[in-house]
Amino acid sequence: MxxxxxxxxxxxxxxxxxxxxxxxxxxxxxAIADRxxxxxxxxxxxxxxxxxxxxVDLTGIPWFANACDLARSDSIDVFVELIGGDEGPALQSxxxxxxxxxxxVTANKALLARHGVxxxxxxxxxxxxxxxxxxxxxxxxxxxxLRESLLGNSISRVYGILNGxxxxxxxxxxxxxxxxxxxxxxxxxxxxxxxxxxxxxxGQDAGHKLALLSALAFGVxxxxxxxxxxxxxxxxxxxxxAAEELGYRIKLLAVAIQTENGIEARxxxxxxxxxxxxxxxxxxxxxxxVEGDYxxxxxxxxxxxxxxxxxSSVASDIIxxxxxxxxxxxxxxxxxxxxxxxxxxxxxxxxxxxxxxVFDRPGAIAAIATRMAEQQISLESVVQKRAPLDLPGxxxxxxxxxxxxxxxxxxxxxxxxxxxALAAIVEDGHVSGxxxxxxxxxx
Amino acid sequence: MxxxxxxxxxxxxxxxxxxxxxxxxxxxxxAIADRxxxxxxxxxxxxxxxxxxxxVDLTGIPWFANACDLARSDSIDVFVELIGGDEGPALQSxxxxxxxxxxxVTANKALLARHGVxxxxxxxxxxxxxxxxxxxxxxxxxxxxLRESLLGNSISRVYGILNGxxxxxxxxxxxxxxxxxxxxxxxxxxxxxxxxxxxxxxGQDAGHKLALLSALAFGVxxxxxxxxxxxxxxxxxxxxxAAEELGYRIKLLAVAIQTENGIEARxxxxxxxxxxxxxxxxxxxxxxxVEGDYxxxxxxxxxxxxxxxxxSSVASDIIxxxxxxxxxxxxxxxxxxxxxxxxxxxxxxxxxxxxxxVFDRPGAIAAIATRMAEQQISLESVVQKRAPLDLPGxxxxxxxxxxxxxxxxxxxxxxxxxxxALAAIVEDGHVSGxxxxxxxxxx
Numbered sequence: 001m002x003x004x005x006x007x008x009x010x011x012x013x014x015x016x017x018x019x020x021x022x023x024x025x026x027x028x029x030x031a032i033a034d035r036x037x038x039x040x041x042x043x044x045x046x047x048x049x050x051x052x053x054x055x056v057d058l059t060g061i062p063w064f065a066n067a068c069d070l071a072r073s074d075s076i077d078v079f080v081e082l083i084g085g086d087e088g089p090a091l092q093s094x095x096x097x098x099x100x101x102x103x104x105v106t107a108n109k110a111l112l113a114r115h116g117v118x119x120x121x122x123x124x125x126x127x128x129x130x131x132x133x134x135x136x137x138x139x140x141x142x143x144x145x146l147r148e149s150l151l152g153n154s155i156s157r158v159y160g161i162l163n164g165x166x167x168x169x170x171x172x173x174x175x176x177x178x179x180x181x182x183x184x185x186x187x188x189x190x191x192x193x194x195x196x197x198x199x200x201x202x203g204q205d206a207g208h209k210l211a212l213l214s215a216l217a218f219g220v221x222x223x224x225x226x227x228x229x230x231x232x233x234x235x236x237x238x239x240x241x242a243a244e245e246l247g248y249r250i251k252l253l254a255v256a257i258q259t260e261n262g263i264e265a266r267x268x269x270x271x272x273x274x275x276x277x278x279x280x281x282x283x284x285x286x287x288x289x290v291e292g293d294y295x296x297x298x299x300x301x302x303x304x305x306x307x308x309x310x311x312s313s314v315a316s317d318i319i320x321x322x323x324x325x326x327x328x329x330x331x332x333x334x335x336x337x338x339x340x341x342x343x344x345x346x347x348x349x350x351x352x353x354x355x356x357x358v359f360d361r362p363g364a365i366a367a368i369a370t371r372m373a374e375q376q377i378s379l380e381s382v383v384q385k386r387a388p389l390d391l392p393g394x395x396x397x398x399x400x401x402x403x404x405x406x407x408x409x410x411x412x413x414x415x416x417x418x419x420x421a422l423a424a425i426v427e428d429g430h431v432s433g434x435x436x437x438x439x440x441x442x443x
Numbered sequence: 444m445x446x447x448x449x450x451x452x453x454x455x456x457x458x459x460x461x462x463x464x465x466x467x468x469x470x471x472x473x474a475i476a477d478r479x480x481x482x483x484x485x486x487x488x489x490x491x492x493x494x495x496x497x498x499v500d501l502t503g504i505p506w507f508a509n510a511c512d513l514a515r516s517d518s519i520d521v522f523v524e525l526i527g528g529d530e531g532p533a534l535q536s537x538x539x540x541x542x543x544x545x546x547x548v549t550a551n552k553a554l555l556a557r558h559g560v561x562x563x564x565x566x567x568x569x570x571x572x573x574x575x576x577x578x579x580x581x582x583x584x585x586x587x588x589l590r591e592s593l594l595g596n597s598i599s600r601v602y603g604i605l606n607g608x609x610x611x612x613x614x615x616x617x618x619x620x621x622x623x624x625x626x627x628x629x630x631x632x633x634x635x636x637x638x639x640x641x642x643x644x645x646g647q648d649a650g651h652k653l654a655l656l657s658a659l660a661f662g663v664x665x666x667x668x669x670x671x672x673x674x675x676x677x678x679x680x681x682x683x684x685a686a687e688e689l690g691y692r693i694k695l696l697a698v699a700i701q702t703e704n705g706i707e708a709r710x711x712x713x714x715x716x717x718x719x720x721x722x723x724x725x726x727x728x729x730x731x732x733v734e735g736d737y738x739x740x741x742x743x744x745x746x747x748x749x750x751x752x753x754x755s756s757v758a759s760d761i762i763x764x765x766x767x768x769x770x771x772x773x774x775x776x777x778x779x780x781x782x783x784x785x786x787x788x789x790x791x792x793x794x795x796x797x798x799x800x801v802f803d804r805p806g807a808i809a810a811i812a813t814r815m816a817e818q819q820i821s822l823e824s825v826v827q828k829r830a831p832l833d834l835p836g837x838x839x840x841x842x843x844x845x846x847x848x849x850x851x852x853x854x855x856x857x858x859x860x861x862x863x864a865l866a867a868i869v870e871d872g873h874v875s876g877x878x879x880x881x882x883x884x885x886x
Contacts, residue, residue: 035775141587141593152755301743302740306739319594327766
């Protein structure tokens with residue numbers, strides 16, 4: 001132990017993560033003091049409702065009704081923001097803390113994905129920490145991985161399964177053959193999904209995390225607006241059946257990749273090979289993979305959420321500060337962060353899964369193949385399925401004129417070519433409804 | 444960029460990792476300087492043979508014939524030891540460097556597993572870094588993971604696949620049904636295994652790494668002698684067949700676990716469930732898993748060796764020093780590291796796979812089951828296989844008196860009980876040869 005005085009924390013927000021952090025510091029505090037050479041104490045807390053039972057004893061810890069008062073209090077060295085939300089008290093209190101010369105630790109991905117550059121600038125001006133290990137993938141140490149461990153690399157791609165709720169739903173759909181709506185309702189009943197699941201199942205949550213990962217991996221300004229988002233609502237049991245047969249899993253994959261046209265960053269349902277490491281990441285687990293020119297492919301996996309796992313990451317950020325190990329939030333000084341270009345998905349290149357309801361008439365498949373060929377799209381496989389007898393609204397394949405499902409896998413192509421081909425196919429009148437397309441990511 | 448002067452490296456050992464590091468610094472040096480706020484330069488190199496083609500241009504870099512001269516040279520700030528070996532020039536030059544006040548970065552697991560406490564003591568006295576990310580699992584950032592990211596946790600178990608050569612051999616045996624000797628010879632011909640493969644296939648290499656992992660995870664003195672080692676030479680295609688049928692994979696698993704009797708640390712062929720994340724870690728890949736009381740199970744995977752991946756880890760250690768982020772080598776001050784107790788494998792508790800050649804006579808299986816019951820060992824499954832007609836030396840099962848393979852899986856038991864039961868079974872004369880036993884690790 002050195003003679004350093006205790007590091008004094010102010011914790012704003014006493015939800016599950018805040019309570020988990022207090023519990024962690026109480027249980028493992030003595031060991032942490034031995035390991036980091038400095039003891040850590042909770043010098044103040046703030047939350048909306050005092051007196052509520054949070055499963056931890058807060059007796060004797062000064063209570064601040066206003067998070068900003070805690071953030072600027074002389075009694076703290078580090079402000080731990082666990083309030084949540086990308087505006088309001090979270091933003092204000094972090095601003096106040098940094099202006100007052102306090103280090104900040106936060107688990108707030110939405111706040112940083114929107115205001116990260118501004119807040120990093122405030123931190124930089126005073127040489128303060130703005131640490132956010134817990135903002136991406138819960139207990140998985142990916143921020144430190146990119147900020148420190150892989151810093152000697154030029155990174156070409158970072159990708160991951162970053163939303164546990166969506167991954168839980170997709171895993172259930174795959175295993176049980178159930179439709180999205182049914183699994184979602186079940187997840188809501190069990191408390192695994194919010195009453196308004198938009199944030200999780202439409203990709204925003206993973207998008208916030210990807211904005212931060214992109215910034216760390218590629219030296220760009222975190223920019224939530226630059227992320228292309230597609231959710232999982234449109235995925236059907238038919239897609240899972242086809243994926244199973246073709247050797248793929250469907251995951252809500254977040255991918256940021258350095259292309260000739262800039263950084264392509266997207267969150268979308270994606271077909272990944274069953275043999276890839278991420279294919280086995282099921283249920284609420286998260287996983288992040290990084291491709292460095294020297295490191296090769298490094299994969300991290302673990303719990304993506306939960307009070308305890310998130311508290312573990314918050315604690316590691318605090319311990320870095322206790323040790324005096326401060327790094328710029330996004331690695332580079334803010335002035336050196338590049339503006340993220342948005343190549344747009346039309347320039348995306350890759351393979352595609354396509355599922356069409358084709359009217360089963362002579363020449364339909366040939367016409368579809370011709371439209372693909374016109375766009376120089378070559379097909380890796382075409383599977384024409386017989387519609388099951390009992391599928392509502394679709395009569396048995398083989399009866400001329402009725403639609404039958406056709407699944408195609410394309411070789412690598414440019415997304416705008418595929419969109420043109422599909423538009424022409426729909427225009428030709430050979431298919432019923434809107435074609436389903438899912439990008440394939442080669443892993 | 445700050446106004447810090449360049450960090451000057453002395454690199455001793457210019458094998459593949461040393462050359463990889465020079466290449467990394469050349470290719471990514473400008474970006475690293477931006478990211479770490481300080482440029483890094485190679486101020487001196489040392490190797491046995493000057494003038495050899497190493498695939499990198501060393502023109503203009505001062506050459507030191509003697510590593511110790513480089514280690515003490517005023518022209519360097521950091522000594523990078525890539526010589527290898529646990530005595531001789533590696534040990535001497537690291538001692539000299541630390542005595543001379545130079546930070547040390549090394550990839551040398553054998554050196555640290557044997558002399559880690561002594562060298563950490565030297566580093567501690569002068570507040571110097573002794574960093575060794577590259578010593579465990581190549582490009583995987585597990586040292587930083589334990590030293591920093593998971594520091595708020597109490598860790599109950601750390602385990603991994605830490606030797607790529609053994610994992611490559613086991614993967615080939617499993618996939619091709621080939622015997623050990625044949626796959627080893629093939630691996631040697633391809634350069635994947637050394638002419639003398641002892642170090643890899645008998646567990647020493649993984650044992651060195653586990654000694655370091657144990658120290659980091661449990662706050663004990665690294666002690667190679669405290670690791671129980673068993674290699675993979677005794678594993679046969681029959682074991683892979685049985686594992687496949689029973690839902691297991693066989694891996695050379697390194698495990699350190701906190702038990703009531705102390706830290707049990709072992710490297711041995713181990714049956715792990717096919718469904719576990721490590722079961723899919725094939726070929727030369729490495730993977731490390733850590734169970735923390737707050738983090739939950741965190742898994743890291745990536746290339747376990749190779750010049751580039753190892754150089755990536757060495758670079759991260761150097762960058763930490765460039766940023767002034769120095770932590771004690773084994774987290775705790777040397778005086779606080781506990782002596783690792785050796786509970787010994789007799790007190791190990793777990794399930795076991797047992798393969799016996801049982802003489803097919805009335806009452807043999809009953810007698811075996813009785814011996815197990817006497818030791819309170821309950822069996823999860825017993826599979827009696829018919830010997831194939833063409834198996835050399837064993838005639839067809841069913842012919843009284845000839846041995847037939849019997850595979851048993853036990854429930855959790857104490858290893859000394861199993862050893863006693865098996866000794867009695869052999870003594871009873873119902874089995875031919877030595878029983879095969881493989882520990883099962885619940886993952």
